[in-house]
Amino acid sequence: MSSQNPFLLDFWCALPPSSLWSSPQHHKMSLSAAELEELWEDLGELNVSDSFSNISRVDVMVCTTAFNRTALLYSMCVLYTFIFVIGLAANGLVLWVNIRAQRDSTPRHETHMYIAHLAVADLCVCVTLPVWVSSLAQHGHWPFGEVACKLTHLLFSVNLFGSIFFLACMSVDRYLSVTQHREEGGARRKLIRRAACFGVWLLALVASSPETYFLRAVKSVHGDTMVCRPEYPEENHREWMVGVQLSFILLGFVLPFPVIAVFYALLARAFSRSSSSSSSSSSSHLEQERRVSRRVILAYIVIFLACWGPYHAALLVDALSQLGLVPLTCGLENVLYVALHLTQCLSLLHCCFNPILYNFINRNYRYDLMKAFIFKYSTRTGLARLIETNNMSETEYSAVENPPLI
Template identity: 60%
Template sequence: MSLSASDLTELMELWEELNLTAADHGNLSRVETLLCSGGGGSGSAPAVGHGAFLRVLSVLYAFIFLVGLAANAPVVWVNLRRDGARYETHLYVLNLAVADLCVVATLPVWVTSLLLGGRWPFGDAACKLTHLVFSVNLFGSIFFLACMSVDRYLSVALLGDSPDSRRGRKAARRLTCALVWLLALAASVPDTYFLQAAKSSHHDGAVCRAVYPQDNPREWMAAVQLSFTALGFAVPFPVIAVSYALLAAAIPPGSDRERSVSRRIVLTYIVVFVACWLPFHAVLLLDTLTLLGAVPFSCRLEGFLDVALHLTQCLSLLHCCINPVLYSFLNRSYRYHLMKAFLFKYSTKTGLARLLLPGEPASDTEYSAAAATDASVNEGAELKDERGRS
């Protein structure tokens, strides 16, 4: 269904009011100064039905919520049950899973708002708190991926495995995790400060939206979007890419097949991060340049940006569902602990253990021996576990 000028204006404001991320704001001020025709030609709005688009977004976010919850909850549970030695080597994985779990846990609130046509029935405090939880954990998820890439390279290539070295790395990991959460909080506070449950000008009820200072709202919006791109992609992506590239070059000698598998795994980490986040940040940067006047405004561009921002944001949130697969489920050690925690009695009786983990012990005595051995393996062996799955 083609949108009229009033429909487009309402849709732009709804996206601004939903404010699903620190960068997710509408461009109502520009639409109000240049009413876009709903007809054809270069000034036409995209032929997207308002209600249908809201429903599609609701379904996508509901899907991400269900998959993210099912994938990340077992990772958190299994890592918390591990003994002290293994807990330390998987501290980043645990924090990553907690962050991803908290991100997807906020999605039902946003879905409720979408199904209500953008209305926010939860009040001002919930508006700020829900967005803060979402933003802190989204930044945290990205930062932990960067920290994990650096840690893996240092563990395999540079650091020794003496007791003093292991103790130093444990302390460094704890401190790094604390600093990551503080940095994620600091990155999220400025935009959250401007959020409020404000009255909508297009329908009854309140909406959760950022209200920037009236003298320069565009500059504030552009600054927030640029900071999100810088902290969410421009800084962490080079860290991830360089660290894993160095790790691929430093993989210990082995068979050609083992090295090939290991390098494919490392390449997958980089490709998945780019595939999930680059489209969103590219569209966001284009929107920021339009806000600053560096790119000429048009109604067609406005309609494209509005739809593209939300669809690419859904793509970026899929990373919360993919992370546990890449960093946990592909690891034979994790699969062993998962089976030990959830399926031990059933799997040992039916042979499921040997089916899922070829070569792993299947008896109770063998499981205990494997656990004792596994706890003494150094951090560099984690990559070998991943290679061994094939």
């Protein structure tokens, strides 16, 4: 007597750069009961000999891939390489300039503390990308061992959380610096910033620890490759997986984005109020500067939302489908697989945007950059050459614009 029973086999494929971004990939196949038994034994997940003793054939409906997986993975390799090169160069330059700026004793450089930590976090995220690219190029194969699996993920995850948390801290700090700059001394504010930086790194480490603990370098379902992925307890595997996804959504977007949006909106409002109360003699110039500041503030909010919103939306749909709250059809499965790859790549572009938004469009940073390196025209050779400015003369130094007052 034959019986038809549907089964959905979840083949978990860890997607670089983080095993947080894992989604099931399905194929359609038809297996006999004996073949299905052998598959379960190979997976080492359960013994189905009793379950299938009275049936002769089982149809396992697993979704076919509706896209070119190889082309997608190689495209991701190219995009991650681009992010690595740009992010490494931009954040390395930001960090170097900010370290040099610390030699200046003026108070404005105290605000660079968050910038420096943000650059370190983004730099460390970018440093891990070649490892994930190598794994992607080998279709998810992880040849580096379990220790490297844990350490690479921990480095990536801690700094990714740290980058997001520092952006939230900067939004609060900038608002307080404008509205309460007379109420606190520089020493106290500097101490608060240091404590906040320590708290951010500690929170990022705590947020990254649970999944890192469960990470293992294990054989793939086909047994021919090794993959770096979390191995949660079998009795509540799905609950752990969904819990990690939801915690990432909560800590990576639901909590920090409102903080960033609200405090930057309050900062823009403070600029508008101060503009209306300024004297008429200088109101035109100040209004122009504050208009630019409001546009920059809007860019902070929009770019964070554009980079991180799509990924967390895809991750939320994936989590809801795991809980059965969203029907997981073959079409949705294919869309999620592609969406998680593309949106995670979009989210990592934030490591390239941060140096531009928080440094290169800032006049103080451009001033520090020009102090570090300045193009000097040589009348003897007729060529522009890059020179160090440590021992510049007053004439050479006059080529640098005067720093704006804060």
